[in-house]
Structure formats: structure tokens, C-alpha cells
Amino acid sequence: MSTNESILEVTDLRTSFFTEGGEVKAVDGVTFDVPAGKTLGIVGESGSGKSITAMSILQLISHPGKIKGGEIKFRGKNLLDLSEKEMRKIRGNQISMIFQEPMTSLNPTYTVGQQIRESYKIHQGLGKKEGSKRAIEMLKLVGIPSPEKRLDQYPFELSGGMRQRVMIAMALACKPDLLIADEPTTALDVTIQAQILELIKELQDELGMSVVMITHDLGVVAETCDYVAVMYCGKVVEYADVRTLFKNPRHPYTVGLLKSLPRSDRDQEELTPIKGTVPSPDEMPVGCRFAPRCPFATNLCHEKLPSLDDVGDGEQIRCWIYTDEWNGDPGVKVYEPERTTEG
Amino acid sequence: MTTYIIRRLFQLIPVLFGVTLLVFLLMHLTPGNPAQLIAGETASQSTIERIEVSMGLNDPLPVQYVNFVTDVAQLDFGYSYRNNTPVFEEIKPRFWITMELAIYSTILSIFIGLIAGIVSAVRQYSVRDVTIMIIALFGMSMPNFWLGLMLMNWFSIQLGWFPPTGWGSAGQVVLPVITLGTAGAAVIARMTRSSMLDVISQDYIRTARAKGVHEQIVIYRHALKNALIPVVTVVGLQFGTLLAGTVLTETVFSINGLGRLVIDSIMARDFPVVQACILIISVIFVVVNLIVDISYTLLNKRIDMD
Numbered sequence: 194m195s196t197n198e199s200i201l202e203v204t205d206l207r208t209s210f211f212t213e214g215g216e217v218k219a220v221d222g223v224t225f226d227v228p229a230g231k232t233l234g235i236v237g238e239s240g241s242g243k244s245i246t247a248m249s250i251l252q253l254i255s256h257p258g259k260i261k262g263g264e265i266k267f268r269g270k271n272l273l274d275l276s277e278k279e280m281r282k283i284r285g286n287q288i289s290m291i292f293q294e295p296m297t298s299l300n301p302t303y304t305v306g307q308q309i310r311e312s313y314k315i316h317q318g319l320g321k322k323e324g325s326k327r328a329i330e331m332l333k334l335v336g337i338p339s340p341e342k343r344l345d346q347y348p349f350e351l352s353g354g355m356r357q358r359v360m361i362a363m364a365l366a367c368k369p370d371l372l373i374a375d376e377p378t379t380a381l382d383v384t385i386q387a388q389i390l391e392l393i394k395e396l397q398d399e400l401g402m403s404v405v406m407i408t409h410d411l412g413v414v415a416e417t418c419d420y421v422a423v424m425y426c427g428k429v430v431e432y433a434d435v436r437t438l439f440k441n442p443r444h445p446y447t448v449g450l451l452k453s454l455p456r457s458d459r460d461q462e463e464l465t466p467i468k469g470t471v472p473s474p475d476e477m478p479v480g481c482r483f484a485p486r487c488p489f490a491t492n493l494c495h496e497k498l499p500s501l502d503d504v505g506d507g508e509q510i511r512c513w514i515y516t517d518e519w520n521g522d523p524g525v526k527v528y529e530p531e532r533t534t535e536g
Numbered sequence: 537m538t539t540y541i542i543r544r545l546f547q548l549i550p551v552l553f554g555v556t557l558l559v560f561l562l563m564h565l566t567p568g569n570p571a572q573l574i575a576g577e578t579a580s581q582s583t584i585e586r587i588e589v590s591m592g593l594n595d596p597l598p599v600q601y602v603n604f605v606t607d608v609a610q611l612d613f614g615y616s617y618r619n620n621t622p623v624f625e626e627i628k629p630r631f632w633i634t635m636e637l638a639i640y641s642t643i644l645s646i647f648i649g650l651i652a653g654i655v656s657a658v659r660q661y662s663v664r665d666v667t668i669m670i671i672a673l674f675g676m677s678m679p680n681f682w683l684g685l686m687l688m689n690w691f692s693i694q695l696g697w698f699p700p701t702g703w704g705s706a707g708q709v710v711l712p713v714i715t716l717g718t719a720g721a722a723v724i725a726r727m728t729r730s731s732m733l734d735v736i737s738q739d740y741i742r743t744a745r746a747k748g749v750h751e752q753i754v755i756y757r758h759a760l761k762n763a764l765i766p767v768v769t770v771v772g773l774q775f776g777t778l779l780a781g782t783v784l785t786e787t788v789f790s791i792n793g794l795g796r797l798v799i800d801s802i803m804a805r806d807f808p809v810v811q812a813c814i815l816i817i818s819v820i821f822v823v824v825n826l827i828v829d830i831s832y833t834l835l836n837k838r839i840d841m842d
Contacts, residue, residue: 277751283748284746292739292742300761302835312747
């Protein structure tokens, strides 16, 4: 799909939660690539399975959740074949993760220094002295003033933005190849958000790592990502590079998302929200998951689930409109002419 | 840290004032005349009056209270009505027996309670968890005098493993400590379990796992330190129940401790001894809870700040 070498290839990943009400397929056959050194955005509403996808990559799904199948190839090695012990060597070392809530993601009973040093101790066997030296370097790198002093402070003594910087310092301590950022700015002030995104980008260039940016915010995607996977109800519905996605969205869900977003680069009469709501797990449509909310849905859409198909230019779409079987209004491909010459 | 401890020590003053006042009033509000008790039922009115004057019983209550507190501060608890010996001498040897019993029982209940609670929480709803929680429910619900009698029946009388009564040898220690420690262990196990379950679902536990920390270390370092905070409170409060429990346990196992002294003295209406025992037990409780509060600061650094 992309000409670059991929650092992470997720194929048909399926993660379910087994509750009293039955199986909830939170991630239902997700497939995407993360090209080396690039940033992939995973976008979707809450409940679309984007966070579970991220947690599945590091196998941090806890009971009653379970990874049911698929493949997660990291540097050509399927992570799902690894033992728990081998997985531990990857977590926080080759693949790191930062989370949405900086206020609660740091352990309140240990100092910043203790928490960063722990990474060095686990993965590089460094002692307190060497670990502290490296921790100070990391804190400096993420732009925390007077890092020596911060080392002995507890998380409650820091602001939200500072804590997220500490989280990033901790995640990047061992210079990972891949950083998974799960809504890293959602809980922060707008000005701090921009700083944190900028910081992640800078560090990405400096360390040459790849990033998976999970967000519900298309603004964040536009600012930081090279490629985008749009998720809906546990499935990827559109995968494209970021320019194509914003200029020429194809899946009706992506179109709907973009229409509901205020934009400065286009004349816009009004914002149009997507009608209806995300279906609950126990009444998941049998056909296309988006069909009940889709303005173009035909009987085919309601009855049969489309597959995620290549449509050229490294773009993938899960929609009947772009297949030969499409028997609805041929005029719905209205987005096609908008395609610019570079496409 | 130091300022916190000093502040907490100052807060003890009103508590101790309350305790001494209550104990003092308790004695003066109970019916019966101490002078009459000392002199005996057949004593003449003039003898009783003479004793009343010598004991200061005719002084106004506030004066008597001040005298009482001054004496207590010098560890002078008066004389036992029964034996006419200084109350302090009477209490001293028994005090250490009760303290031993209480401390061993507390250690036992913390040890068993913590392990059971953690094991339960780590495998929530497993057979192991359910079994432990059912046992804990029994442990909490059993009156300890009954448990004591049952243990005595099985292990001393039927099996003959341990001596049924007394205190001092290692064998004599086992049954009373189990009797007294069981309820505490059950309460601590339940508290630890719910506290651990709460902490395990926190974001920072996920962070630790995402860092590649071994699950064992996630549980015992990252989770336990946070989960201990409410457990420590329970241990402190439990110590009060435990001290009350010593009265029954010591009676069942015929241990010459403070608890049994209280019972015997109440039976004999030996009020100065009762008064002194209550006072000492209250002060121990207050001091233990002070230690608990101070140990919080080691677990939760935020307390130090306000």
C-alpha cells in the first residue's frame, strides 16, 4: 500500500470483550500499516475501537478482553507469537505508549525520577546514578525547566502539561522505534495541546521514530499525521495519506466527519452533523456498519459487509460505492471530480 | 514531615482532655459512694466522712478533676480498693502481657489479611477469590470468645497440641493470638481486596505495564503502595476493636492481662483500677492512630503539603 518500508503491519486484528451480555467485538478485523518514520493517525468516534487497537498492539488488554486473532507484525515479527516475557522487552523499549490522562497516568506515590529511572532499570539495567543522569537528559529533551529539581518531585506537584511531558520523557526514555500516542492532548488546554503535538513531532524527527496518533480530533490529524486510518465500529473504513483524505474523502463516513468540522480553507455554508448515533454492540448491523446512518445506503449496503479494498494510490476504502457491485445512484461518487491533479 | 508530626502531637491535647474528662465523670456519675466501699458496709457515718475528706471527695468537681489529671500525669492512679496497693503497680505487669497479645495479633492479622486480599484481588471472581472471601466473612462474623472456645476445644482438649490457658510459653501464645487476630485479618483482607481492585484499574497501572514492568512488580510496587493507604486506616481502627477483644480473649484463656483485670475490677467495684485501665487503653488507641496517621505521610506525600 505504501512505497515506504512498514515498521508495523496490522492485519485482520480482532479483539473482543466477553461480557455477561455476550461477545463485544471492539476491534473487528482491523488492517493498517505504519510506514517507518511516519505518523499514522487513527481517527474515530468514541467506541470505534481505536484505543483498543492501540492497547492490542502492546497486548495490554486485560480481562474480560481478549485478542482473538490477526497479525501484528513489528519489524517483520508477529508480536502475537511472542511470550509475555518477550513482550515485556518490547513494551516501553521498542514500542512505547502515552495516554490520554496525564493527571492519572503517573503513579502518585513515586517521584518523577523513580518512574523514569524504572524504564532504564528494566530495559538497560542502569542503576540509580546513571538512570538519574539519563532521566535528566530526557526531561531536558521534552522541555521541562530545571529537570534536576523535578526528579525528586511527585506528580501532584506538576501541572497537566508538565505531567504529559514527563509521560513523554518516560515513554521515549529507551528511544523506541514506535510511539503510540492515545489521545495525548485531549485532556489538555488548547495552547498546551499545540505545544505537546509540536514536541512529539520534534522528537520524532530527532529520534527517527514512527508514531501512531490516536485521536478523535481531525485538527490533530491534519497537523501531525502522514497517513490516516478512519475507524468506525471496530473496522477501518478508509486508509489514505493525509492530503488525499482531506482533499478527497471517499467513504461517506469520512465525508460526514469532515463536513461536521469547521474549516478555514473552504467556503462552508454550515456544519452538517452525521445523522443518527453509533450503533450499540448488541444491535450491530449485519451489512456495512455505517449503512443506517449513510445517506447513500442501498439494500446491498444493509445486507452485505463491504471489504477493505485498494482503490489505487495506496488508498483503501471499505464501501460498496467504489466497487463494481454498486447498483445505487452512480452520481454519488460526487467527490471524485473534486480530486486535484496530483491525485 | 516534622512539622506535620508536631502538629499532630498538639492535636492530641484536646483528645486526651476529652478522654480524661470522660473517665473522670464516669466514676463520679456511677451510683455508689467510694468512701462507703472502702470503709465497708458496717462502717459508721463518721468513718465514711473522714475517708471522704482524706480522698478529697467533698471538693468541687473541677478541683477533683484537676487533682485527678495531675496525679495521672505522674502515673499515680491511686490505690486499689481491693488490695490497697498502688494501682500502677497492679497494672504494670499485666500491661505488657496485653500489649504482647495485641501486637502479635495485629501482626498476624496484617500478614494474613494483606496476602489474602492481594491474592483475591489479582484473580477477581476466581474460585480462589470466592473461597478467601467466604472464609473472611466467617472470620468477621464469629464472636471471638466463641472462636476461642472452639479452638481450645479442638487444639487443646481434643488434639492436645497447645496448652488451653495461660500466657508466656510459645505454645500458650498461639491460640489467643489466632482468636484475637482472625477478625482483624478478615477485615483487612476485604479492605485490601477492594482497595487493590480499585487501584489495579487505574491509569498509572496501565502506564507501568506499558513500560514493560513485570506483572509481579506492577502488583507489589505500583499497586500495593497506593492500595495500602485505606488499609492502614483500617488497621488503626481495628486496633481499637482488638483492644476491646483482649478483654474477652484474656477471660477465655485465663490470661492475666489488662482486659481480665478490667473485668475482675468491675466485678469487685474496684473503681480506681477500672479507671486507670480504661485510661491506659484509650491512650494506647489514640497513640496507635497517631502512628497510623504519621505512616500515611510515607505512603501519600500529598498529606505533608497541606
